[in-house]
Amino acid sequence: MDLSEKELKEAFVSNLNGTTLQEVAVGSFLTPLCILNRALILILHHRAKGRLPLPFPRISHLLLDFSALVLPLVLSCTVLSDVLLQVVLSFTFVLSCALCRICRPACRRTTLSAFLDRTVHFKQVPFVTVFRVMVNVQTAISILAVDFRVFPRRYAKTEMYGTGVMDFGVGAFVLANGLVCPEARGRNVPASKMKHISKQLLSVWPLVVLGAARLVFVKTSSYQEHVTEYGVHWNFFFTLAIVRVLTSMLLVVVPARKSWLLCLLICGVYQYTLETTGLKAFIMHNEDRGKDFLHANKEGLFSIAGYVAIYMAGVQIGCYVMQPRSRVRDWLRAVFNLLMATLLLFAALCTCQTFVEPVSRRLANLPFCLWSVAQSLLFLSCIALVDLIVLFSQAASGCSFVPSAWSSKSDGRKKRDEMERLCLLQAVSRNQLLFFLLSNVLTGLTNSLVSTLSCGGSFSVCVLLTYMFINSAAVYVLHLCGMTIKCW
Template structure:
């Protein structure tokens, strides 16, 4: 008879994922949730309500409109996700029409020529936060039967939602790295590489802590995911250092070429050598550290390719722009490149091999980049819609979105906008992203010890997941209210 640990390991093993279309479909949910939250605040303002709300009200609103739908979408609503998205789109469309007809102004005619404040790119922040939030939800949800097996990480080939999450996490970090932001740095390139090497020590410590805790506690582990000793923290650390070396040696604006060369050469190596056979078919893990952790070590190459592509995307997106029409052009270009990459992916899967997160092969890199760009374009579209509704309604107090430029912005208006950002859950998670990820991993382990996740009912599973995300989110929110950024490296 199998032990509980063996049952849990089997529960997350030998899975084949879902379709490319279903993963892409999920990209519409979060943007619609963001639009819905904005429309609620705008309607409240038009009804003569006073903004901003008390801090607890903003937290409950953000949690209910953003976190709750994401939890439900990968649990009890997963089979009708298309209907949920359609329903949300219809409701948002109806409210948009109502506000437009009620507050029709001459400003609408010049909207595309209008300008927005460009202190940051809101949809990039939201992308990074949502990748983190979805990762936090998934790492615990996957242990419950209510989480669809097709969403979990695939064994060898396939496209699971969690597979995309791993690649997107790497790309999200690349989007805002110093090189992508064209941040001026002092010192030689060698000193910058050394600085990056020293800055990843928290990831190494976290990786070692996870390794020791898993081995000592007997916590179930999927060995074929990364290997016997390897985990994703080690991957993140090696990728950051490796990428910083490449960016010191080659022009940053040629990152796309490096991504292509690295991904292509890695795929050739998989095909021409015995590496692919060793990863997929050879279960022997007694040949030393590299043999024991062949998945984790070899897949680093693919993740570096994804990171380099992320740097190139960041260089393009983070370029200063103020006009709305310029950002609409960005959305169009993101969609266009995403379509080209998806077409290349289909051809690559037909002629070479399918997507494999386990190897981080070329198709996996193409899929991660294509899907990330599609998701970014959806979030950017939501931002444009929100800035349009702000212009029409005259209510600008919707956090984590662009603020329309005004000819004469009073000090009180700017102060109020900053106050609203200080009450935003998205900004709270963004302030302490690594801490949020660490806390999620810690609470996942504690939950698995305290709760029989394998035999929990759907109702209990959703309640546990919501409680877990509430604790994660509330902790980050309190730190944000206190303006505390936990960074000691």
């Protein structure tokens, strides 16, 4: 790739203004619908067992999961992006008809109160796992898709202000890490606080190494750079590492269940500083990049404050979601509370956008933090609600288990273990960092081999599907072999 093509690619991802809050919200409904679609396919197959055998189960389950969970997401951000609302509405109608077909016999013999009093069984909260996996999957799709013309420019990261789909992806990725951190899961901080902090410092070395490797690759090749994203030398790997270390230090002092106070304090102080000092103008303008490290990487360094606040919000949500619950009724109440929190946060966001300033990923300002948390909560709540629908469908059909979903029966452990072993969601969950790393490596490789700006729509989609299938198959094979790649 020569210099002129590099400059063309940099211009292609620069000076963008994003899309509307409504379009991003509509996109959040597609993933839960995909999860429901996959579950209903498995339930209908269960009802047709004996008449509809599933040959080569390992390959069949991979192809089913890829077709149901990944393929629609690739199409929705490429060739179907202009009719996304119609896709969501049509998908909802079809799945509603399938649900009625499955659940109608059970409605006559099962009362609502009996279903709400059922006890659910799980090792991990299923919808939390699915949320984290699907954020990772959508991130993997976007980081390559953004380089193709078939990917709408309004979905890409914004330059100064605005709400792009990829902007949400960054915030959701940070919140997802906070959601399942040890503090959110109720693990006690060791008596030696310094030892705990030292352990956290050591635990982020893979992120530091990955960030350094990306930096070396970008600087020694003709790969495109978007310096207003994080800076000249900074990247998202460094941000993730610093955020994890800083939040670990803060959570040594402040209990995890009070992390919402830290979130509000950090957001408030940072936004006040932006408004009352020259910091906002300093970050937004591109002069003096070569003066020193601070000037060169001001976006990445100062946005850490916003990402720490988002991480703390994730910790608070994790503390609430991880509370012990066993009955369907309790989980339904929890989902309702998450939806109410979502509405409050969106109301606060609209107020901030009216009286303070618009959302800015570049600043990671207060509106960006509010939007990231609100949109993530909406996404999480929809997945949780779908999980409850799947649970009812299982009860109605007599299918006792769908992978990565709740189960209301304690028997059939061997069958459930086998189904989890064939589940793509569990495969990605098992090696999430590897999946993220592999996505970045293949993105760079694809850009080196393919002139992405010259590709037509159909060819671009084929490249994206091939890329995602390689990512998915790699972690799927590792999962089948029982291997977790973790060296820290």
